[in-house]
Amino acid sequence: MTEAVRLGALDFIRKPALPETLIRSVRDALSAREKETILAVDDEPMNLMATEEIFGIRYHIRTASSGEEALREVEERKPELVLLDLHMPGMDGLEVMARIREIEGCENLPVVFLTADDDADTEAEIFKAGAMDFIRKPFVMQVALQRIRHVLELKHLQDSMQEEVDRKTEAITENNRKIQNLSKQVILALAGTIDAKDPYTKGHSSRVADYALEMAKRMNKSEREQTEIYSIALLHDVGKIGIPLSIINKPGRLTPEEYEEIKSHTLRGYDILKTISELPELSVGARWHHERYDGNGYPDRKAGEDIPEVARIICVADCYDAMSSDRSYRKALPQQMVRSEIENGRGTQFDPDIARIMLKMIDEDTDYKMRGDTDGK
Template sequence: MKDYLIAVADDDKGNLKVAKRILSIYGYRVDCLSSGEELLEYVKGIKPDLILLDVHMTGIDGFDTIHKLKADHSARNIPVIFLTADDDAETETKALSAGAADFVGKPFVASVLLLRVKNTIELNKLQTDLKKEAKKLSADFLEEHRRNERLSMQVVKALAGAVDAKDNYTNGHSTRVAEYSREIARSAGFSEKDQDKIYMMGLLHDVGKIGMPDSVMNKPTKLTSEEYELIKSHPAVGCDILKNITEMPDLAVAAKWHHERYDGTGYPDGLKGEEIPKEVRIISVADAYDAMSSRRSYHDVFAQEYIKSELINGKGTQFDPVYADIMLEMIDEDTEYSMREDPDAYMVGDDGFAVEQTNRNDDNDFVFGFLSMLEAGGLDTAVGMKYCMNDTEFYAEMLTEFTRGSDDRIRHLEECVACGNIEQYRTHIHSLKSSSKTVGAMDISEQARVLEEAAKAGDGRAVIDGTPAVVADLRAIVGSILMAMSIYGLTD
């Protein structure tokens, strides 16, 4: 990995610390800045490879900051990823319209943050390389053609990775679907050229999901009927994105029809049997297989026998029987169950489900006691540990950061209430919403969310009435954290 430099601008010390910890572990250099003004001064002398920019900050906010960056000729090409605890599509749309390359939710999920950083840097690098290549003249047309093909494939793979990063549970999904599809095509007697075509179709079959809100894509509970209809629109969105690639029109076909079913009950057009292009029928089998052999928000990795039974039951209804049979043969040949998400991270239990293997030290009496005491004090430590990468020592560091900043948070909130500065209040309560969720203080995070909505709506009475309660609860939970850390010798 190149020694990439990332600038992180956020007025919350805890968020800066988490971002730097996650990114530094994976080899990135990180400079932390506490405001938009500081970032704008910073880029006058240093040009990072990527900027992570908080939306809500004291002083100039993220939107004003990115407008100034884009107006600066020397900094306008630096890709920007917005950081936000907002979960509404309006913020996401505004961020992309302002010129952001992507956005990441807070608190940070390490895998999602890393994927989006990696994909954004790679896409920007590829775009830069493509611009440079376009300015060169080549005497050898054939070599130039081959080079462009390689670059195109890299761009497609990077785009597929960006799509997968939209969903916490689909890391690598597009690549696996493409690989399974190519293997089915090979076994079915497709030419090498057609195998390559179906591979690229598989890579981009889900590209429409890039237009879906994160709040819906990563919702851990059952979707509402409205949300489900929104998700069902992603094939049409994908088709719209790819239809202008006239050199390979089949890309748009796969994006549009990969949810059609062999019996005609699929969507969006209810195509039946051989009305569905054969490449799409192959991708549909590979897509369903990967969905069952990978983790999702609603299930873990299924055992091979269960997946086989589902494919057999779906022959002639959901799947083309010919391609389903080829997939079943591939499963029979895969005696080590290597065709699945991260096979080294799972073992299949006696109940037929895959169980994640970890090296966590949760059984240690010290850790168990410490986390139990935090739970008794009102923290959801499972959430806190998740956002701290299941590292107890780092979790303790973040708890320390949270308690140290509590007095300043309370002072800022009370001062804003006293002087009626609702706009500044919204910035500080937004920060509390994110930081409290990072350590697992879920009740505080929810109260902060409600107060942020009130401030956003200009409801000063709700802000005045609700602030004393959240301040009291914050003081109480800080006291519980400090007591647990003192008893277990984790204070400075």
């Protein structure tokens, strides 16, 4: 007996048992469990009484004699199932079900129709409308009880599955958030490492990323695109990790060989970043941010729209910061001179539309807060 209860039995009855004892024990067991609520909707009082008598032993029955009353009951009580007469005066069963679906939290409330109709068209119409089942009148009590039980068990299974899906989705979302945060921290740390090689370019990567982000916003990019552009811009100079400090910090003019070494940072950066599958676009900015709109850049001499847009954005941002910051070989240029260089480079060095956005940003930066040296005079 203990094993039966452990496996889910409500109770047990020793045989032989008197009929009265059997009935009482069954009723007590059913009453002891929490009853589910069924809303029975029918315009005939006798039908409602019969429904209460048949289903009342297993379920808590509430009744409504019209569609309007049924909608009020559903909104206030939120039953587990609606047993709905198909043909009623005023609002018929199909309209009632459609209105139930509009009530918040009742989009998937199980509806079972009661109907005396015995034709395939009615059956098809009922299921097309979204009912979970139907019972033909007059019905056999045991069959009706079993069909209602099956519908409720199916709904419980669906709810359990949805809860599990929600839990898994929440866990996946949280894991993705943690991964994204970790990735962002790694990117920031790597960008900091790049800038640390050269005291003259300290903060360069983060400033370029800030400029690129602002341009992306003004280009009406989505939040996801803005985040990607920011991350790509942060790592555009990652290839400089492999360039000797003596070349990076050289105060005088570079030899042709040294200049070629500097130029190689684009391909070095591409090789470093191309293996990161989480954000494959990272390598795009590293490789092509020194391409020119007229095709005279490096490393691949791409031109115009063939240059990925994010690289065209970074190109403008990178050049602005390079000109407005102190470098080992020169002081920062005055703001007006920087503006003139970008204006003159539209359509040759820079994408003209993206350069126009930067020019507007410069014009709005009256207190020179954008600049690396904060002094635009």
